[in-house]
């Protein structure tokens with residue numbers, strides 16, 4: 001019998017604790033597949049965030065480190081500087097990366113650290129039960145914006161790819177989504193590229209994955225996917241925001 | 252024997268760290284530890300090491316956490332306000348059982364405080380500082396020579412017990428220049444650290460550096476295991492110097508710059524016919540409790556001399572176990588007690604005062 005679908009080697013046998021319909025599982029799989037495809041599992045070190053993906057250290061089969069909330073890029077910097085021939089990646093949510101860890105994010109990008117960041121933007125704080133995130137949309141109802149995010153008092157969402165691509169440091173900045181098969185396939189390619197860049201010593205690569213949180217959005221998984229295409233992607237357009245390779249090609 | 256060189260305390264720490272095999276340094280500028288970072292910035296690139304000026308003390312300590320996870324020797328340094336920012340990372344280092352060395356060249360506080368020498372981070376250094384149940388091994392140099400010697404020891408103890416270690420110095424120690432015999436160059440090779448994250452090479456199950464245990468009984472077990480190590484450290488690693496204590500009727504407890512002033516005071520007191528002596532903690536965690544308890548059975552009174560509003564005095568009182576009165580003689584805010592203040596304090600006690 002032919003095996004048509006199997007688990008990537010870079011995932012352990014641990015059962016995910018994610019809610020039904022949560023894209024974290026898909027994104028884990030895409031990351032693991034990229035690691036498998038590049039054959040780097042034995043020399044990869046991953047850093048888990050504080051957020052729903054905190055237990056990613058149990059799911060990825062490579063060596064793993066659990067970082068303090070938002071500090072993963074600093075931890076990754078330390079590891080990469082200590083072991084430059086290892087492949088170092090972080091996996092972070094929007095609260096982790098774009099709020100409490102903003103300084104670590106911007107400065108690791110500005111330094112052009114040769115690391116890979118997988119940034120999961122679900123526009124909410126999932127783990128703590130659905131508070132407003134730096135990426136929550138204007139008008140979005142959350143536990144801490146119960147009347148909808150009021151930009152006059154709660155400010156505007158932060159578009160991380162646009163922000164970081166204004167820096168000279170990063171090599172590759174892209175935004176993908178996992179709300180349909182086409183986008184998942186594109187996400188797989190983009191995530192693999194972000195890892196390959198590091199293998200080739202090219203420098204800082206960040207992939208923002210527009211995700212969903214059916215549980216805290218208060219939606220069924222299918223409604224949540226519809227909300228991604230109708231509300232999230234218009235605010236967070238998909239695409240490559242910076243790719244130093246292409247700049248070189250053009251030059 | 253190696254020859255003596257004239258160095259600032261801050262530089263002696265940096266050079267001793269390098270000679271102890273430390274090739275990774277992360278910091279953020281702050282007075283009065285500036286020379287330490289500057290020295291690392293000059294030296295590290297020349298020897299294949301890493302000096303990185305981080306975006307904040309928070310980032311610096313988390314870079315330390317990353318390197319420590321790989322099993323390599325790593326240092327950060329700062330001064331009081333910066334060390335406050337490092338507390339989150341220090342708690343994570345403790346919780347993940349990672350060895351690392353943190354230097355605090357203390358200045359007066361609270362808040363932005365001042366830039367003059369102080370010992371007012373004693374509570375923070377010895378009682379935990381960050382959240383949760385933990386301790387650091389805390390070493391307190393009183394000379395440029397000890398700035399160098401205790402740095403090497405800090406790395407060794409941190410590795411041996413998988414406990415982060417702190418050099419608790421002060422602005423005077425950091426800035427003063429003295430002759431020092433530097434320790435010999437040691438191999439930077441990692442001691443056996445099978446727990447380190449270095450890549451599995453597909454040859455072993457993955458290692459995880461972590462401090463999260465959602466099951467309370469499991470978390471309690473990790474605390475119990477760590478406190479068993481702390482008990483061993485308390486039994487084996489307390490260090491102190493007893494000076495003129497054999498026949499002393501009045502004992503002074505002081506560390507760092509305060510101990511140097513206190514020695515001067517003891518000499519004068521003895522010239523004036525008052526038998527004083529000094530216990531100088533070299534580790535303040537573990538605190539040299541047995542030395543103080545023993546002395547308290549013999550002296551009339553103990554005096555805690557500090558550059559703070561009175562922090563170490565709590566440990567002196569605990570160690571005294573009520574056997575003798577314990578008095579505070581201190582200055583704060585960046586002021587250093589003069590020998591005359593200490594002399595007056597002991598003379599008052601000798602006359603039956605408090």
Ligand SMILES: Cc1ncc(C[n+]2csc(CCOP(=O)(O)OP(=O)(O)O)c2C)c(N)n1
Pocket residue numbers: 050051052053069092093094095096097120122124125126127128133
């Ligand atoms: C210093 C600190 N502050 C707050 C928390 C509580 N906390 C845990 S997860 C989290 C938010 C995570 O949200 P996000 O990064 O968006 O990830 P998600 O859970 O949505 O995947 C917060 C605030 C913490 N653990 N540490």
Ligand code: SF4
Pocket residue numbers: 017018019021022023024052122126127212213214215216
């Ligand atoms: S709370 Fe949201 S982000 Fe977290 S696992 Fe559930 S659905 Fe996913």
